Each structure stands twice: as C-alpha cells, then as structure tokens.
Amino acid sequence: AQSVAQPEDQVNVAEGNPLTVKCTYSVSGNPYLFWYVQYPNRGLQFLLKYITGDNLVKGSYGFEAEFNKSQTSFHLKKPSALVSDSALYFCAVRDLNTGGFKTIFGAGTRLFVKA
Amino acid sequence: SAVISQKPSRDICQRGTSLTIQCQVDSQVTMMFWYRQQPGQSLTLIATANQGSEATYESGFVIDKFPISRPNLTFSTLTVSNMSPEDSSIYLCSVTDSFQETQYFGPGTRLLVL
Numbered sequence: 001a002q003s004v005a006q007p008e009d010q011v012n013v014a015e016g017n018p019l020t021v022k023c024t025y026s027v028s029g030n031p032y033l034f035w036y037v038q039y040p041n042r043g044l045q046f047l048l049k050y051i052t053g054d055n056l057v058k059g060s061y062g063f064e065a066e067f068n069k070s071q072t073s074f075h076l077k078k079p080s081a082l083v084s085d086s087a088l089y090f091c092a093v094r095d096l097n098t099g100g101f102k103t104i105f106g107a108g109t110r111l112f113v114k115a
Numbered sequence: 116s117a118v119i120s121q122k123p124s125r126d127i128c129q130r131g132t133s134l135t136i137q138c139q140v141d142s143q144v145t146m147m148f149w150y151r152q153q154p155g156q157s158l159t160l161i162a163t164a165n166q167g168s169e170a171t172y173e174s175g176f177v178i179d180k181f182p183i184s185r186p187n188l189t190f191s192t193l194t195v196s197n198m199s200p201e202d203s204s205i206y207l208c209s210v211t212d213s214f215q216e217t218q219y220f221g222p223g224t225r226l227l228v229l
Contacts, residue, residue: 041225046219
C-alpha cells in the first residue's frame with residue numbers, strides 16, 4: 001500500500017534563510033510525487049510534481065524539490081524563505097502501478113517564517 | 116490548470132439535516148474527486164466521481180451517507196446526509212488535469228454541524 005510521511009508537524013525558519021520541508025514515501029511501483037500548499041481559509045494550491053526525468057524539479061514561488069529514489073524522499077526546498085511562505089504544506093504520492101488515480105496525502109507540515 | 120468553484124463556501128447546519136455541496140469546473144474533466152479535511156488533519160479521499168457511472172467510495176465512506184451526483188463533465192455534487200458534529204470538516208472538490216497527472220482543488224466548503 002502507498003503511504004507518505006511528513007515527519008515534522010512544524011518548521012520554523014527566519015526570513016532569508018533556506019527552508020526544507022521533509023517528505024518520505026512508500027510505494028510498490030513508480031511514484032508520482034506532489035507538493036501542495038494551503039494558505040489559511042483557502043483550498044490546496046499545486047506547487048510542483050515529479051513524474052519522471054530530472055530528480056530536481058522546480059515549481060511555483062521559487063520552490064523546488066529533489067526526488068531521491070534510494071532514500072524514498074521528496075523534500076521541498078527554497079533557498080531564501082519569505083514571511084509570505086508561511087502556510088501548511090502537504091506532500092502527496094500516487095502509485096502508478098497499484099494506486100490508479102488515488103492520491104495519498106501526508107499529514108502536513110506547518111511552516112512559520114519569522115521576519 | 117482548471118478553475119474550480121464550490122458552493123456554499125461555508126455553512127452551519129443542525130444535526131440530522133443534510134447539505135448538498137456543488138462543484139463547478141471551467142472545463143470538461145473525466146475524473147472528479149471529493150475529499151474531506153477534518154480540523155487540523157490531512158486530506159482523506161471520500162470518493163471518485165466519473166460522469167455516467169456510479170461513484171467509487173473509499174473504505175469508511177458509504178453512498179447512503181455521502182451520495183454523489185455527476186450529471187455532466189463539468190459539475191458534481193456531494194451531499195452530507197443526516198449530519199452529526201463529527202461531519203464538521205472542510206469538503207474539497209478536486210479534478211485531474213488533461214494528462215491525468217496533477218490534481219487541482221476547489222476552495223473548499225467549510226461545514227460546521229451543531
């Protein structure tokens with residue numbers, strides 16, 4: 001069965017510092033991996049995805065994520081955090097071989113960027 | 116990406132009543148999904164709705180409690196029936212893109228059951 005883990009409930013960083021939000025996954029086949037962001041009282045916004053190809057994917061708002069197959073990780077990163085990046089971030093995975101179109105979401109990590 | 120709207124955006128309901136949530140997409144899509152996000156928690160898939168067929172429900176969700184309609188390729192409804200306070204959640208509609216890779220989400224419907 002597919003699963004995704006976000007080991008940190010909360011991440012605190014200072015504005016201008018790099019940020020990392022961690023995600024690990026478990027699938028039996030090839031994964032589709034996604035990051036979404038949820039601002040207060042808003043729906044989920046798509047940030048980026050890994051389907052195939054280059055392990056480093058770039059997305060919206062300066063975010064990027066690196067697919068690491070050996071560590072089954074897909075950590076979200078940004079070189080310089082902004083206060084406006086403060087939000088709830090969800091990692092998600094879909095197992096192409098067994099999961100069909102079903103996407104599993106992690107528990108979410110709340111990011112606080114302090115000015 | 117698809118533009119998705121939901122109605123109502125929020126509601127406060129009495130236990131025992133039912134609420135129907137509407138989801139409208141600005142383009143034709145094959146697959147639509149309904150998720151629940153309980154307070155402080157992640158998203159849980161309720162069901163997948165394809166036009167012209169019965170919705171497929173995930174474990175723990177049943178049609179009698181969450182009936183779904185999908186009359187065409189741009190619209191779906193989710194009804195939360197015989198509500199209890201435990202149904203207080205955000206309900207999110209989602210669709211996949213034309214490549215059926217990425218899911219996009221509506222703004223959600225915030226439901227509070229008293």
